[in-house]
Amino acid sequence: MNILGIETSCDETSASIVVDGRTVLSNIIASSAAEQSAFGGVVPELAARRQLECIVPVIQQSLSEAGFSWNQVDAMAVTRGPGLLTSLLVGTTVARILSSVVKIPLVGVHHTMGHLSSPWLDCSEDIFFPILSLSVSGGHSEIWLRESHTKQQLLGRTRDDAAGEAFDKGAMLFGLPYPGGPALSRMAVGGNPHYATFPQPLHAEKTCDFSFSGLKTALKYAMRDRGGFAALSVDERRDLAAGYEFAICSHLLSGLQHAMHMHSGIRELHIVGGVSANSRLREMLLDFVRTQSIALRMPLKLAYCTDNAAMIASAGYFLLRDQPLKASEPFATQASVNLQC
Ligand code: KG4
Ligand code: ZN
Numbered sequence: 001m002n003i004l005g006i007e008t009s010c011d012e013t014s015a016s017i018v019v020d021g022r023t024v025l026s027n028i029i030a031s032s033a034a035e036q037s038a039f040g041g042v043v044p045e046l047a048a049r050r051q052l053e054c055i056v057p058v059i060q061q062s063l064s065e066a067g068f069s070w071n072q073v074d075a076m077a078v079t080r081g082p083g084l085l086t087s088l089l090v091g092t093t094v095a096r097i098l099s100s101v102v103k104i105p106l107v108g109v110h111h112t113m114g115h116l117s118s119p120w121l122d123c124s125e126d127i128f129f130p131i132l133s134l135s136v137s138g139g140h141s142e143i144w145l146r147e148s149h150t151k152q153q154l155l156g157r158t159r160d161d162a163a164g165e166a167f168d169k170g171a172m173l174f175g176l177p178y179p180g181g182p183a184l185s186r187m188a189v190g191g192n193p194h195y196a197t198f199p200q201p202l203h204a205e206k207t208c209d210f211s212f213s214g215l216k217t218a219l220k221y222a223m224r225d226r227g228g229f230a231a232l233s234v235d236e237r238r239d240l241a242a243g244y245e246f247a248i249c250s251h252l253l254s255g256l257q258h259a260m261h262m263h264s265g266i267r268e269l270h271i272v273g274g275v276s277a278n279s280r281l282r283e284m285l286l287d288f289v290r291t292q293s294i295a296l297r298m299p300l301k302l303a304y305c306t307d308n309a310a311m312i313a314s315a316g317y318f319l320l321r322d323q324p325l326k327a328s329e330p331f332a333t334q335a336s337v338n339l340q341c
Pocket of ligand 2: 111115137138273274306307
């Protein structure tokens with residue numbers, strides 16, 4: 001089944017053609033992140049204006065790169081939320097209009113379910129449930145126990161900031177532009193993660209939940225106690241960045257360890273979302289799975305870690321395959337039912 005995916009939940013406008021949930025024929029991504037960096041975060045009004053400008057050319061390019069015409073598209077999938085309302089409206093409105101004009105089914109996909117499907121993209125190996133999935137991005141940090149593509153249970157979530165937000169806010173203290181996660185990670189390379197002491201959030205609780213706000217405060221105080229950011233040497237900056245990154249990753253790992261302890265029979269561990277691009281996190285999780293008899297899987301390309309439409313097309317395929325739309329319902333009803341968050 002050939003699915004055209006559309007993702008516009010934040011500052012990326014993306015469209016993709018994916019075959020049977022796995023084979024990516026095109027994955028076009030336009031981003032206003034560079035413009036947003038001047039503001040230290042995403043300005044919803046600016047993001048939505050860029051979505052409006054980019055959505056039609058991005059869809060056209062996704063079709064032409066795949067060598068497709070509309071009659072080869074079997075269904076469409078669009079991010080229905082969560083995300084910035086004005087950005088989401090651009091994608092969902094365009095998708096509804098296209099699907100009713102071209103007369104192909106449309107399925108609404110939860111953004112997180114898109115990220116959870118990203119390890120299937122371009123993957124030719126068999127993937128086995130039950131899966132423990134760590135979904136970490138700028139908007140959420142969650143641990144899911146997945147029994148199938150359509151059956152899953154939320155085991156833990158952040159009680160304050162998301163992991164990506166913690167990276168971004170920490171990066172701001174180092175004077176790095178938004179989105180700061182990749183830049184902070186580069187700054188931390190070769191640093192001593194034990195140079196400063198960071199707390200272990202929720203350590204006393206046996207929980208799969210996360211809390212990152214204390215780590216950000218600890219970083220702020222560590223800088224203040226050393227005379228402030230401007231007084232830090234290059235080495236001190238590198239060591240503090242390494243310590244902060246290590247503390248975030250250790251906290252994510254401890255949530256996963258607790259989830260593994262609580263649930264037996266897990267066959268695979270997945271990390272998805274923007275923060276799954278982090279090399280320190282990948283190293284620590286690889287060390288962890290070596291001690292367990294489970295596979296570690298992550299999106300095969302960095303473009304599948306951050307927001308993209310291929311993951312939405314993939315999740316849409318599995319939704320349609322496992323819970324087909326009822327042919328007896330008029331199309332408009334199907335679309336509206338499936339687009340409810
Ligand atoms: O999934 P995503 O593209 O968008 C959301 O749904 O939020 O994730 C973006 C987040 C940002 O907070 C960004 O700083 C973070 O992912 N990120 C990273 C890395 N690459 C992206 N954080 C740490 N290390 C990275 N290499
Ligand atoms: Zn995302």
